Amino acid sequence: MWKIADAHCDTLWEIGVRGTAPEDCCVTAQRLRKGGVSLQTFALWAGPKGPQDDPAGKARAMLAAVDRLGVPVCRGPLPEELPEEPMGVLSIEGGEILEGSIACLDEYHQRSRVRLIALTWNNENEIGYPSAQDGPGLKPFGLHLLREMDARGIFADVSHLSEKGFWDVAEHAELPPVASHSNLRELCDVHRNLRREQASAIIERGGYIGVNLYSAFLAKDRPAVFEDVLRHIDALMELGGEDAVGLGTDFDGIETWPEGLGNPAELPALLDALLARGYTREQVEKIAGGNYWRLLKRGEAAARIGK
Numbered sequence: 001m002w003k004i005a006d007a008h009c010d011t012l013w014e015i016g017v018r019g020t021a022p023e024d025c026c027v028t029a030q031r032l033r034k035g036g037v038s039l040q041t042f043a044l045w046a047g048p049k050g051p052q053d054d055p056a057g058k059a060r061a062m063l064a065a066v067d068r069l070g071v072p073v074c075r076g077p078l079p080e081e082l083p084e085e086p087m088g089v090l091s092i093e094g095g096e097i098l099e100g101s102i103a104c105l106d107e108y109h110q111r112s113r114v115r116l117i118a119l120t121w122n123n124e125n126e127i128g129y130p131s132a133q134d135g136p137g138l139k140p141f142g143l144h145l146l147r148e149m150d151a152r153g154i155f156a157d158v159s160h161l162s163e164k165g166f167w168d169v170a171e172h173a174e175l176p177p178v179a180s181h182s183n184l185r186e187l188c189d190v191h192r193n194l195r196r197e198q199a200s201a202i203i204e205r206g207g208y209i210g211v212n213l214y215s216a217f218l219a220k221d222r223p224a225v226f227e228d229v230l231r232h233i234d235a236l237m238e239l240g241g242e243d244a245v246g247l248g249t250d251f252d253g254i255e256t257w258p259e260g261l262g263n264p265a266e267l268p269a270l271l272d273a274l275l276a277r278g279y280t281r282e283q284v285e286k287i288a289g290g291n292y293w294r295l296l297k298r299g300e301a302a303a304r305i306g307k
């Protein structure tokens, strides 16, 4: 059985904001257990309208739904090893949730122990510009925020960020960049995916790239198939990504996915396919969860504030 760790899902939005019953979500405790997902990252998403639509209030509603997930969420130090039973950790998707405030960052760190913050979603905010607009780099508050995140061991998630913002993170953050749920642009040319140079920079700095299972980010102009996921992983491995590649499924945030990879219980089939493709067991274990787990432990060890 593989030990799986996933860097992104939107289940808390479903439960906390849309009011979906936990058992009707894609990510359920039962499916996590069935798939051997030891660690699931649950994002607090700012919502589609960004800063104009009370992202902080939505985040509070999602936090109130944490207890209904059916899996324990770790809001303190991580255990020594990737756990046997499913456990959750929290992230932020859309830095407008912080409302431009370091005191707010501190609260999310102290009380919720968010591990990653996607600096933007698809809207401009106090921090920077989204990949959709391909605007300038980080704003002054964004650069300040990076230093405060470094001090707390929180990674900058660049999955929705503008390219110039990405390079600001790569240059100015002490912790390596993380793309929690993005694929490669050379295989599927959409703004949410990474250019080869971006992926290489993440790999060189010891960051993380979580492969996204959304059909539209895997293949362009046709529905994606299972094989497409393998192609993106192959290409990242060819870039030297053995210690950086993993999963960022985006479950509960996507409407289409390759057949056979539609929920956490189906993830072992992907890892079995990688093994059958010729990767070693050790390599597949890293992709399954080892790389993400090592990253989170590194963030924790790097924290100088509120360990």
Ligand SMILES: [Zn+2]
Binding pocket: 093, 159, 160, 181, 253
């Ligand atoms: Zn996203």
